[in-house]
Amino acid sequence: MSWLHRYAKLLVVVTVLLITAGGMVTSTDSGLSVPDWPNTYGWFMFSFPFSKWVGGIFYEHSHRLIASSVGFLTIGLAVWTALVESRRWVRNLAWLALGAVILQGVLGGLTVLFLLPPPISIGHAGLAQIFFCLTITVALVTSPGWRRAGARVDDPTLRRIAVFTTAAIYVQILLGATMRHTGAGLAIPTFPLAFGHLLPPVWTPKIAIHFAHRAGAVVVTGAILATAGHVWAHQRDRRELLRPALLLVLFLITQVTLGAFVVLSRKQPDINTAHVVNGALVFGTSLVLTLRSFRVKFAGATALSAPVGIVPDALGAHS
């Protein structure tokens, strides 16, 4: 396993931490507790005294510091990849990740300076997931399992379902971000029914956003079950596909449960944040499965001709 791959995985982990910190900022309504940017109450952000990390400042300032760490790590990733990676498209991916994290930082600053306008805040939340995907992709394609030449599954149906699922999850994440940043999280305060009905008896913009997120959950659930079901039925012996498929179902169950508890707990901040973070894990896992379903299309791979279930030993250990 290359050190670059290990480094990319570290960046993925720190990005999950960053998404957690960002989730806590919104969940605790602390987004404007540090009113200036890039400074912190006039201090240079890295010299802001720890004793002053009180109340909402703790969440907002720690989010900024973790974001800075992710930024520095991404610079390292881009430079390192440029130096050692032979595949141009991988180098470009790393630079794209750097561009995304810079833009993400600017969006984060702008949303503070402009007092959390929903379009910027939603863009910040949506770009966070794109950046997360980029880091996952770099980590995946630098893994030994991906780089190893050999025969791979060529399953067009799986590719189609997986792409749809990943796209649906992203749309669902955007709907969730819209709900969070427009204050529609409790627009329908009951679960599983909406005011005692399958469909809300009254409609307002907030109720519509909230209901769209619930309807999206149904679509995503169906898509994930279809993907996982397909892998179980046709690619059960492919560990690199089966593992993310099972993980996806596990994360899905967790996500639906957390979503219910967000409403029932009246948006308790840690439950709310767990829902955001687990949503990112659902998205990331689906992306891994999707990318692996496309591995046969990349250089160094040949379509697997052997019957399903007979796997050459060399293909069993994808990272």
Place this chain on the structure above:
Amino acid sequence: MSIAFACGGGGQSESQKAASPAAAPNAKKVDQATAGRISGKVLVDGTLPPNPVIKMASDPVCLHANPNGLTDQSYVTSNGGLENVFVYIKDGLGQEYVFETPTSPVTLDQKGCTYHPHVLGVRVGQPVQIVNSDDTLHNVHAMPETNQEFNYGQPINGMKSTVTFTQPEVMIPIKCDVHNWMHAYIGVVSHPYFAVTGDGGTFDLRDVPPGTYTIEAWHEKLGTLTQTVTLGPKDQKQVTFTFKASAASGN
């Protein structure tokens, strides 16, 4: 006296322009010789929910400033009346009168990690001085719908800043995002006929010219009530607003 109960139950998040258009070119000062007075009391029918206990553990300074703990200030009653209700003439003054804008500032103090006062009224263009009297950081975040939103920090004890509001607006929520329990409300009107109920839930609007007025009483959790009052020359009218405790929201 002509007093007609009109409506009630608006949400605490509702913010509206206090209807009082700019004075006409021939507008005049109120004639003190004929001016009257509208006073009264704000009551509550029923039992109000208890104010939630504030958890201040996230800031040791706040915790130290309130060793006996603190509860939210939403419902304050005394002598049978409800305090912190903003009462003002919502409609009826038209463009007939001109009022000088006070230059003396109204103070909103952040002390003990709470706002003092919790509800206040100011005139359009009147300075509002916001003070940090705590040894901790506060941010001052105003969330108007008509006026300009702002958010700035006051990290040091003794810091003062002055703001003015350019449009009538009842009410403008103020909050501190550092300490999520800190809330205050500012009513901005273009005339001097407003009050915040104090001890016993009483209010007093003086030097009101004769006319027929819509008086509104606003409470952060109980919504709004309005009454119509007709005031003759030198009249003194008594008005009682009674909020239903069952209208309590946000608990």
